[in-house]
Amino acid sequence: MGSEGSDERVIAGRYRLQAALGRGGMGVVWRATDQLLGRQVAVKELVPDDSPSAARVRSSRDRTLREARALAQLQHPHISVVHDVVEHDERLYIVMELIDGGSLADRIAAHGPVDAREAARIGVALLGALRAAHEDGVLHRDLKPANVLIESGTGRVVLTDFGVAQVEGATTLTESGTFVGSPEYTAPERMSGSGTGPASDLWSLGVLLCAAVSGESPFHRDSLGGVLHAVVAAPIRPPAQVGPLLPVVRGLLERDPDRRLDAVQAERMLREFLATGSTPEPTSLQRTQRDRLVIALLVAAMVAAGVSAAALFMTGGGGEGGGTPVSPTPSTSLSTSVSPSPSGPESPPK
Known part of the structure; x- marks a missing residue:
């Protein structure tokens, strides 16, 4: 996975952030070094919400903790591993297994x-x-x-x-x-x-x-x-x-x-x-x-x-980006004039 930039800083006295691997609507994922154990890790940093609403800030924080807790309870070779959750300068960071390779x-x-x-x-x-x-x-x-x-x-x-x-x-x-x-x-x-x-x-x-x-x-x-x-x-x-x-x-x-x-x-x-x-x-x-x-x-x-x-x-938060973009358009309501189609997919054209 390529890096987007460098920002050498240490968080929680342990994890040295070295290069941004990817960015999304809710955070930045960094390549980092765990200086205590001497291993490479991925660190997901929660991007502060620009909204002045305390409720929005709490929601962003809860979302980060939710992801960490969800991953922490899962043990499977095809699910990324969470090593740690730390707070530094009022920001939350999830420390995860580093997967060398892109999406x-x-x-x-x-x-x-x-x-x-x-x-x-x-x-x-x-x-x-x-x-x-x-x-x-x-x-x-x-x-x-x-x-x-x-x-x-x-x-x-x-x-x-x-x-x-x-x-x-x-x-x-x-x-x-x-x-x-x-x-x-x-x-x-x-x-x-x-x-x-x-x-x-x-x-x-x-x-x-x-x-x-x-x-x-x-x-x-x-x-x-x-x-x-x-x-x-x-x-x-x-x-x-x-x-x-x-x-x-x-x-x-x-x-x-x-x-x-x-x-x-x-x-x-x-x-x-x-x-x-x-x-x-x-x-x-x-x-x-x-x-x-x-x-x-x-x-x-x-x-x-x-x-x-x-x-x-x-009105809702999407994922961490990376999906096929779609152009925003004015609000469009569905109407019952839409003709229902069969439930299952059609066979592709030959």
């Missing part, structure tokens, strides 16, 4: 999309990480290429940035009417406010697989309203590049979370592809008359709540 988003930008086999390998690793997180009551809620690191030399896949994670039993940081996450990777049930669960992270994985092989999310549009419509109502067209991974992608991009592939099924299918070169069709997804009702119910829920596309995303 999947960096890799795609520099070298183009990956092939189906590499996407499957990445998918298997992320499914293991998500299963471990979900079993411990942690939902990531912001799975996207920018939050997946690929270690140089080993190719190890590491899920990072739990800044907007939802931890079971913890008070939510999102206020009423705000949204956290990256729109193009967010499940439709979260868009409609009808709830979130492990299945929502699996939808995001399906989008990530599409982006890995094609270079962008299939829900990328030029406006926030366009993204919202694409996720909730428009026909889902996986890119042709998904090729043999289509059965997995179709299963993960089911708009009805009850019919979506679970982590065990998805991992089994990806492993079979890696072993044999072919992917079995999922056995548990049966098309029903209920399909036509799913999108109508989601759209109706959003209309009833008076949710507008711009208000939904511009």
Whole structure:
């Protein structure tokens, strides 16, 4: 992972910050040296909120602590490790395992999309990480290429940035009417406010697989309203590049979370592809008359709540950056004139 600048300073009498590895809306990640143990680490610094509101400052602080606590309780080779949390000059810092290597988003930008086999390998690793997180009551809620690191030399896949994670039993940081996450990777049930669960992270994985092989999310549009419509109502067209991974992608991009592939099924299918070169069709997804009702119910829920596309995303904090940018547009409300589409994705054009 390249550095963006240098700022030699020591925090908490122990960690020497040496170079900025990346910056996002909520913080800066530094390459640093733990002078006590003599090892290289990554240090995430919370950027002070410019808002004079004491509530906003507390919210930013709580968000940092939430990420640290979420990561600290997870032990998995594909999840970044937290070593320490320190406070210095009234700023919080999370000291983490240093992963030498860029993100999947960096890799795609520099070298183009990956092939189906590499996407499957990445998918298997992320499914293991998500299963471990979900079993411990942690939902990531912001799975996207920018939050997946690929270690140089080993190719190890590491899920990072739990800044907007939802931890079971913890008070939510999102206020009423705000949204956290990256729109193009967010499940439709979260868009409609009808709830979130492990299945929502699996939808995001399906989008990530599409982006890995094609270079962008299939829900990328030029406006926030366009993204919202694409996720909730428009026909889902996986890119042709998904090729043999289509059965997995179709299963993960089911708009009805009850019919979506679970982590065990998805991992089994990806492993079979890696072993044999072919992917079995999922056995548990049966098309029903209920399909036509799913999108109508989601759209109706959003209309009833008076949710507008711009208000939904511009009032809440996104992830740590790195997603496909979308242009801000005036507030655009969905209306019931949107024609519902079937729940599942269409096959890509041949």
